[in-house]
Amino acid sequence: MATIVAPSQISPVEDAEALRLAFKGWGADNKAIIAILGHRNVHQRQQIRKAYDELFEEDLLKRLESEISGDFERAVYRWILEPADRDAVLINVAIKHGGKDYHVVAEIASVLSAEELLAVRRAYRNRYKRSIEEDVSANTTGHLRQLLVGLVSSFRYEGDEINPKLAQSEAHIIHESLKEKKGNNEEEVIRILTTRSKTQLVATFNRYRDEHGVSVSKKLLDQTSDDFHKALHTAIRSINDHKKYYEKVLRNAIKKFGTDEDALSRVIVTRAEKDLKDIKELYYKRNSVHLEDAVSKETSGDYKKFILALLGKQE
Amino acid sequence: MATIVAPSQISPVEDAEALRLAFKGWGADNKAIIAILGHRNVHQRQQIRKAYDELFEEDLLKRLESEISGDFERAVYRWILEPADRDAVLINVAIKHGGKDYHVVAEIASVLSAEELLAVRRAYRNRYKRSIEEDVSANTTGHLRQLLVGLVSSFRYEGDEINPKLAQSEAHIIHESLKEKKGNNEEEVIRILTTRSKTQLVATFNRYRDEHGVSVSKKLLDQTSDDFHKALHTAIRSINDHKKYYEKVLRNAIKKFGTDEDALSRVIVTRAEKDLKDIKELYYKRNSVHLEDAVSKETSGDYKKFILALLGKQE
Known part of the structure; x- marks a missing residue:
């Protein structure tokens, strides 16, 4: 379930005019920006962009970039984009950041459905x-390249069928690869992870846990923590249960000294219209603190207000 | 330009009834089958399948499989399918045949546009x-797997831009890889070939030829002729100039002792509604023999009649 609260009917023209007014004078009226954009669904936001462009012959996004700044700007900018376009931007930024953020590429490619991923490629x-x-492979090599290119290029089968024998044999392949820490079997693990249907992969992960008493992703934490293993870990967790995965991303982002606003914004902006409510519940169960309260404590200013609006907090 | 000759208006019901009649009694009336199906475009063939199914509650394809056989059956079967579905079948058969036919996978993936390839994946x-x-990678390993998976999963940029510096540096990478016959650079060659836009790749191939006085594909023939290099060669030729590539496939299929009907049918069925006329002209220029005459000489029976119909021969 989504968290954002949007009126069922809006006037794109009135919203565009109100935003224009908010940009008037020295310093924008951020409260007005949040009151409008923090409470519009994806369809309404596109209507507002269009109305703004037609009324003022100006790109709303460009104007926002010059009016606001920092974490607040980045969060608002991403929020306004259509989901596929937003994910394209997130992937591009992650590639530019290099090693540090390659797991974001793995995350996006693994969480999306085949058709959603295709829309992002377009x-x-x-x-x-x-x-x-092209961009991923030009910036990576070896197993990391194989894994990431495989993930972003996949067009997985999405039927419900499970092949138990295959789950068994491929759980075994994964086990063999993790056992010998040098990992000669990495190409097979990459093949399995990038081509099998998600339903089949979950069956394989379950089989692994049944046989070895530990989950694949936990077992992976014993490995060297290089970019490849980090991306591998992310892909496995995202495929296995993306809501639990996102809960952990939020937990780590908040726990981190200084707070990781990029990760916080990414999860909240990306999931606010999808399943952020479920992720919030998982967060509360795991941490005994409401996500809104944790966010309130660790962030500040207009950024905080905007993120709380996306989290469904009523003014 | 296409070669097949189809009336602009047909009656799917009449065609379906005529086909049903052709199946009556012992042994089908192959002449009637060719007269109808050899002269219907893709849209008309789908209408006939539908009409046949509705009239007789029977799958036309299944019925044809039981009525005709051999090369004739395979060619008719593939011809009736919609292009994306046909390519899916061709790829599946090639994977099942194993090493011998992997270049067919490379051919199909390299010739198609991004959207066409996507339709085949669907x-x-x-x-x-x-x-x-999933099927390609489960049946291959190493560089062959990387190349084929990269080709079938690609969603290439299709703009006209050329980056001349990139063409130069990547022509150099390809040269280095081909120079040391052991090939340590194969992963880079695979990256370039599977991710760059076709326009950019052609610029890179041209650059290579300008600098080294020989085309990449000719140079590749010096390499070991294993499945990987065969697929690599096919991909480069298909991307560089797919009509010239198909001319050569036809030439080799006809020249071969016993004739390679599978290759002959594949090219003719696949291109008859697209650019077979151009390929025929290339064939004539290269061999001083008309393709129809060469086919006439090397094939026989109903298969021959059907292939000639697709080649545009009027009764």
Whole structure:
């Protein structure tokens, strides 16, 4: 379930005019920006962008970039984009950041459905005049490249069938690869993870846990923590249970000294219209603190107000 | 330009009834089958399948399989399918044949546009309940796997831009890889070939030829002729100039002792509604023999009649 609270009917023209007014004078009226954009669904936001463009012959996004700044700007900017376009931007930024953020590429590619991922590939091509796999592979090598390119290029089968024999044999392949820490079997693990249907993979992960008393992702934590293993870990967790995965991303982002606003914004902006309510519940169960309260404590200013609006907090 | 000759208006019901009549009695009336199906475009063929199914509650394809046989059956079967579905079948058969036919996978993935390839991936998933990359990667290893999975999963940028510096540096990478016959650079060659836009790749191939006085594909022929290099060669030729590539496939299929009907049918069925006329002209220029005459000489029976119909021969 979603968290954002949006009126069922809005006037895109009135919203565009109110935003224009908020930009008037020295310093924008951030409260007005949040009151409007923090409470509009994806369809309404596109209508407002269009109305703004038609009324004032100006790109709302560009104007926002010049009016607001920092974490607040980045969160609002991403929020306004359509989901596929937003994910294209997130992937591009992650590639530019290099090693540090490659797990974000793995996360996005693993959480999306085949059709959603395809929409992101289209959006990326339109925006950057290159393919995702082109940029990812030009910036990586070896197993990390194979894994990431495989993930972003996948078009998985999405039927419900499970092949128990295959789950058994591939759980065994994964076990063998994790056992010998040098890992000669990595290419097979990459093949399994990037091509099998998610339903089949979950069966394989379950089989692994049944046989070895520990989950694949926990077992992976024993490995060297290089970019490849970090991306592998992210892919496995995202495929296995993406809500639990996101709960952990939020937990780590908040726990971190200084707070990781990029990760916090990414999860909240990306999931606010999808299943952030479920993720919030998981967060409360795991931490005995409401996500809104944790966010309130660790963030500040307009950024905090905006994020809380997306989390469904009523003014 | 296409070669097949189809009336602009047909009656799907009349065609379906005429086919039903052709199946009556012992042994089908192959002449009637060719007269109808050899002269119907893709849209008309789908209408006939539908009409046949509705009139007789029977799958036309299944019925044809039981009525005709051999090369004739295979060619007619593939011809009736919609292009994306046909390519899905061709890829599946090639994977099942193993090493011998992996270059067919490379051919199809390299010739198609990004959207066409995507349609084939969809068709494959619907038909086989698995993804193409899943089946390809489960049956291959190492560089061959990387190349084929990269090709079938690609969603290339299709703009006209050329980056001349990139063409130069990547022509150099390819040269270095081909120079040391052991090839340590194969992963980079695979990256370039599977991710760059076709326009950019052609610029890179041209750059290579300018600098080294020989084309990449000719140079590749010096390498060991294993499955990987065969697929690599096919991909480069298909991307560089797919009509010239198909001319050569036809030439080799006809020249071969016993004729390679599978290759002959594949090219003719696949291109008859697209650019077979251009390929025929290339064939004539290269061999000083008309393709129809060469086919006439090397094939026989109903198969020959059907292939000639697709080649545009009027009765």
